[in-house]
Amino acid sequence: MYQDLQSLKQRISLLDYLRLRHWTARPIGDHQEFVGLCPLHPETHPSFYVNAAKNVFYCHGCGRGGDLIRFVQLSLNLSFREALVHLKQQLGLPEPGEDEALRETVDFYQQQLARHSEALDYLRRRGVHDRRLIEQLAIGYAPGGRLYRHLIGLGYPANLLMRLGLIYHGKDAFYRRVVFPCFDGSRPINLYGRSISGAVRHRFLPRSKAGLFAWSTVGNYPEVILVEGVFDLAVLWQAGFISTTCAFGVRLTDAQFSQLSDRMDRTVFIAFDSDPAGQKAACALGRRLQNVGLNARIVDLPPGQDPNSYFVEGAWPAEFARRLREARCP
Numbered sequence: 156m157y158q159d160l161q162s163l164k165q166r167i168s169l170l171d172y173l174r175l176r177h178w179t180a181r182p183i184g185d186h187q188e189f190v191g192l193c194p195l196h197p198e199t200h201p202s203f204y205v206n207a208a209k210n211v212f213y214c215h216g217c218g219r220g221g222d223l224i225r226f227v228q229l230s231l232n233l234s235f236r237e238a239l240v241h242l243k244q245q246l247g248l249p250e251p252g253e254d255e256a257l258r259e260t261v262d263f264y265q266q267q268l269a270r271h272s273e274a275l276d277y278l279r280r281r282g283v284h285d286r287r288l289i290e291q292l293a294i295g296y297a298p299g300g301r302l303y304r305h306l307i308g309l310g311y312p313a314n315l316l317m318r319l320g321l322i323y324h325g326k327d328a329f330y331r332r333v334v335f336p337c338f339d340g341s342r343p344i345n346l347y348g349r350s351i352s353g354a355v356r357h358r359f360l361p362r363s364k365a366g367l368f369a370w371s372t373v374g375n376y377p378e379v380i381l382v383e384g385v386f387d388l389a390v391l392w393q394a395g396f397i398s399t400t401c402a403f404g405v406r407l408t409d410a411q412f413s414q415l416s417d418r419m420d421r422t423v424f425i426a427f428d429s430d431p432a433g434q435k436a437a438c439a440l441g442r443r444l445q446n447v448g449l450n451a452r453i454v455d456l457p458p459g460q461d462p463n464s465y466f467v468e469g470a471w472p473a474e475f476a477r478r479l480r481e482a483r484c485p
């Protein structure tokens with residue numbers, strides 16, 4: 156957003172923009188300042204000043220002033236973001252695309268989180284309370300019924316939003332869901348939405364889930380912890396185990412498996428659910444990793460627990476660290 160703004164301001168100065176809109180002015184002083192009739196209020200005596208060096212304006216008649224974006228907002232009665240979209244269109248810049256729409260969506264959901272106590276309550280029940288972690292993972296909340304209007308207001312075409320799966324039958328696809336964006340580096344690729352009500356628990360946008368969660372950072376560690384779900388991951392990161400990744404389930408895609416095995420000196424601690432299905436999957440994956448030459452270890456948790464419930468029920472980081480040390484061969 157900020158970079159957007161800077162590049163827009165570099166592409167067109169306030170003075171150029173005003174001249175395009177047929178504002179006439181005379182230079183005063185050292186020619187860095189110009190004065191003319193105010194485009195924002197009716198007047199007969201010029202009181203609208205533009206400082207070309209600073210790229211700002213001030214009107215002594217109506218008392219308004221600011222930069223280019225502010226001027227566009229005031230003259231066309233637009234919001235800040237709408238003014239940005241308008242300027243891009245004026246400059247013939249490309250239509251905002253999928254990446255930008257996803258980024259806006261991530262930002263929007265992040266803003267909604269703080270405004271919805273039901274979402275914060277849900278996170279707290281799942282053991283996630285650290286503000287910095289919430290920020291770091293860019294966790295957001297989709298209340299439902301607001302994203303569509305927001306993105307349309309920013310100039311995104313409806314067919315783009317439908318193609319991304321953000322909109323479904325004219326409505327927001329994500330409704331009452333805590334949202335974890337999946338990034339490839341810093342680029343959002345998909346969104347995982349966990350229902351906080353009775354709806355289908357897990358939901359992604361209908362596009363690639365990308366690789367392992369947060370792999371651009373976690374992949375740098377020689378020892379990684381692999382968990383089933385993103386709430387397992389969140390409590391582990393919160394407890395300081397930041398070399399934890401997840402594959403959203405127990406079955407890894409080929410791409411995810413390649414990521415895990417991209418260095419031969421890696422040890423993978425598999426911390427799946429302690430139920431029979433989780434254990435069976437953990438052993439199978441562990442053996443598969445060993446077959447390609449990696450070290451694999453199975454982390455045992457108390458019966459009936461997964462890493463998330465283990466920490467929600469009050470486990471200490473030191474206890475989990477002990478379980479890592481005692482992890483067994485598959």
Ligand SMILES: [Zn+2]
Nearest residue numbers: 193196214217
């Ligand atoms: Zn004025």
